[in-house]
Amino acid sequence: MRYIGSKKLLLADIERVIDENVKNAESFCDIFSGTACVGNYFKKKYRIISNDLLYFSYCIQKALIENNAVPQFKKLGFNPVEYFNNLSETELSYLPQDKRFCVNNYSPVGNRMYLKEDNALKIDFIREKIELWRRESLINENEYFYLLAVLIEAIPFISNISGTYGAYNKFWDKRSLNKLIIKDLPVFDNKKENKVFNENSNELILSIEGDIIYIDPPYNRRQYSSNYHLLETVAKNDFPNLKGITGLRENDKKSDYCRKHSVLNSFEDLIKNARFKHILVSYSTEGLMGINEIEKVLTLYGTNYKMYEIDYRRFKSRGKCKQEDNLKELIFYVRKDL
Secondary structure, three states, rough: OOOOOOOOOHHHHHHHHHHHHHHOOOOEEEOOOOHHHHHHOOOOOOOEEEEOOHHHHHHHHHHHHOOOOOOOOOOOOHHHHHHHOOOOOHHHHOOOOOHHHHHHHHHHHHHHOOHHHHHHHHHHHHHHHHHHHHHHHOHHHHHHHHHHHHHHHHHHHHOOOOOOOOOOOOOOOHHHHHHOOOOOOOOOOOOOOEEEEOOOHHHHHHHHOOOEEEEOOOOOOOOHHOOOOHHHHHHHHHOOHHHHHHEEOOOOOOHHHHHHOOOOHHHHHHHHHHEEEEEEEEEEEEOOOOOOHHHHHHHHHOOEEEEEEHHHHOOOOOOOOOHHOEEEEEEEEEEEOO
């Protein structure tokens, strides 16, 4: 999935920092999980605690982190992924109009161009079918969230966007012309009781503890709730009121880490209350907090402070201007005496 600030390309660097500074750890907390790629990567080594404020992220975490196997769907009696990929136009046509939220709001039917109408209808049908199976107890909780995750993961591949859902393209992007295809997600079994949450990080930190915590907060003023509103709506299936040309959700959750006046206080509060022996923080030289501010907070509450710089151009998309060549991805480390 295309995701702002994804650490997929940074995983080896994060692991290197851990290997250099941490011995005999058993647990790893990814408290700003996003697409869960960091927690899923380290699931092979640790018991995972994973969290994000966005519900669509929580669905992915439930599928990849909390699950330790791909569900078997024994009560359902057939493979739902295969079923979804072979839906006929006749079957799709039976979906009632009042259940066609994506069609009526995110396709040309609703005067927006996030999705082609046929793909929007298929998303609506699948989402309603998943909910129906849950109501009829044909799927359990693990199976429910796994199906939500495979649907959510498929949507960006047929979305008419440049990177996020903050706006749609005025002309149909090549990928948006593809047909929606649902694919199984691989689930790793680490034989541990992994826990996932859908909470404010600064509230959750008061009730969890462990060995390693990885903190990857938003860097800038762009709210993730706005940039991924369509995925959030599909995940929640709550038929919200939408506003504006881009169809943003009304009264959605906002992060204090995306506000200049509140980010530093929130960050210090998180570090102060973290009951973890080892703290790693990812940030960027273009972030709302400066390096000196981050260092001051980390050294106030921890020891053995280190900062690692990784070339930003490894993560830079084509078309970025040359003045960004000096930007860096940063990983900070401190040890906290509990």
